[in-house]
Amino acid sequence: MKKLLDALKVNKRAQIILLVCYIAITSLSLFFAQKSVIAFLLLLFSLLLLYYTSFQNRTKWLIAGLILVVLLPLSASQGDAYQSYMEVATLVGIYVAMALGLNIVVGLAGLLDLGFVAFFAVGAYTYGIFATAQAANFMPFGSYPLSGESFWVFILLGCFVAALFGILLGIPVLRVKGDYLAIVTLGFGEIIRIIFNNLDKPINITNGAMGLSSITPPEIFGIKLIYPNQFYFVTLVILLFVIFTVRRLEHSKIGRSWKAVRENEIAAQAMGIPLVRTKLLAFAIGASFSGMMGVVFAAKQTFVDPTSFTLLESITILVMVILGGMGSVPGVILGAACVTILNLQVLTELTDWFNQLSLNGVITIPDALSPAKMQRFIFGALLIIFALYRPQGLIPSKSVTFDLKDLKEEDDETIAVPANKTEKLNA
Incomplete structure (x- = not known):
């Protein structure tokens, strides 16, 4: 074989x-x-x-x-089942883009972030507030909600606002690392969620725990995008842009700087790498991808509330990066796709199948062990198995390796060339 x-x-x-x-x-x-x-x-x-x-x-x-x-x-x-398939494919694209953004922070720069979903929330609320009548409560000019054509502008605006929040997060955490960095970013994520949950007074900006409903759907050439198959192509275009950008950054000067900071901050600083700028760029660029997908998520769901941006979502995105392989772009794409499909389709279909068998009397499942209650258990067990037997990830990051013998031969040739030139000059 x-x-x-x-x-x-x-x-x-x-x-x-x-x-x-x-x-x-x-x-x-x-x-x-x-x-x-x-x-x-x-x-x-x-x-x-x-x-x-x-x-x-x-x-x-x-x-x-x-x-x-x-x-x-x-x-x-x-x-x-067409729309349900496209719904799954669209959510896979959204989570892949967010996982690639987190991979810049965690996988390339080595900065553990447990509040990454906060940038997703920022992008979603940026579009949700202005695509509903909510903005009329505090904006002294303009008419709201904005039309669906503004969605394309808000993709860029959500990217910029999320990057700004990424910089605001990065500034106070530059002095901490390791476990302390994880605690600070976790607190940042919870603070953002709580702010959105309570920002309904004294001025009602986010509508609090009730969330924002009836968000204006996107519109292009007079066609409203309201079906999952339409959002599938929008997500696919943004995802291709994210993949292209991440791959270019990975092999650029800033990408090598991120990897140097990840391996050893002191050595990286000694080599002339500016730690402050390098870390802030990692937070800003990673957050910008999440902000763009937050805008798409809000437009697709036409409803956002703080319960969509909990700590569990941040941990799920981090699991995608670790499961796929930190620092590996193909690995992160595979990890995000596997986790999303497992949660949205495989475990759901498995639950429905067991429930159908139980209703038909084929098998008898105790209520405490019903498949609906065991989904998280199965998901957690699978993650433990992967952590034990595949700790480097599904597709590990590939480091550039050099053959020492070839390098020595090149050095010998480099030394030999000037010697030959000297002999000719003497002749």
């Missing part, structure tokens, strides 16, 4: 044949079996198979774009 896999790794023709056959079979399965969650998940699994092929990056991106833009929506669009 190992020989077969090794032979497959170097045979691109065999890889493309197997991949095309797999994508065709899973797409047709989802097309004809619309209520099959397994077919939907298997089609998404083709993206992971694509990652492990030996194609060029441009080819991988083209095939992935074909799957996500054409095959997935088309295959799932022939039944009643």
Whole structure:
């Protein structure tokens, strides 16, 4: 079996044949079996198979774009489950973008943040307040709610406001690290949630615990975006931008500075890396991605309240980063997708299946062990198993390695060249 896999790794023709056959079979399965969650998940699994092929990056991106833009929506669009599939896919995109933002802070810069969902809340409320009549309570000019066309401006505005809050968080925590940093960021997240929960007096800005309802849906070319399949493409475009930005930052000068700070702050400072600016950039850029997705979340749900931004959400996003592999962009994408699909679809479908068996009298499940109550237990058990047997993550971060022998040969060649030139000059 190992020989077969090794032979497959170097045979691109065999890889493309197997991949095309797999994508065709899973797409047709989802097309004809619309209520099959397994077919939907298997089609998404083709993206992971694509990652492990030996194609060029441009080819991988083209095939992935074909799957996500054409095959997935088309295959799932022939039944009643279409919108539910697109809802899951949209939420996967939202959480992947947030996990990539947290990966900059935790995975690259090494700054443990337990209040990351606060930036998500800032983006959501930034759009929610002005897309409802709530803004009329404190804005002396303008008419509210704003039209759905303002949504596209608020994506950038949510990005900027969340980045600003990231800087405000980063300034007081520059002197702490480790456990103390985790405590401070946890407190920041709770403070933001409590402020939104109580900011209904003396001036009603956030409507308090009642939340903001009837948020104006986005609008483009006179078309209102109200269905999950429409938000799917909006989320996909933003996600592609986030992935491109993160990959460019990872291999840039600032990305190397983040990694240096993560490994050893004293050594990084000795090499001339400005710690204050480097850390603030990590907080600001990571928060900006979360703020953008907060705007999308508020527009999609048309309702936001403080209960959507609890500590559990921050921990869930952190779990996505750790499970996928801290510092690894493909790993974080896989970790976020796995956790989101597990919570939204797999465990939910498993619960419904067990409940149906119990109603039909096939099995008898005690009330204390009902699947609805055991979802968190199953999720936690799976995380413990991964932590024990895969502590480095699903797709670990790859460090650049150098062959010492090759480096010595290059040094010898560099030394030999001037010597040859000197001999010619003497001749």
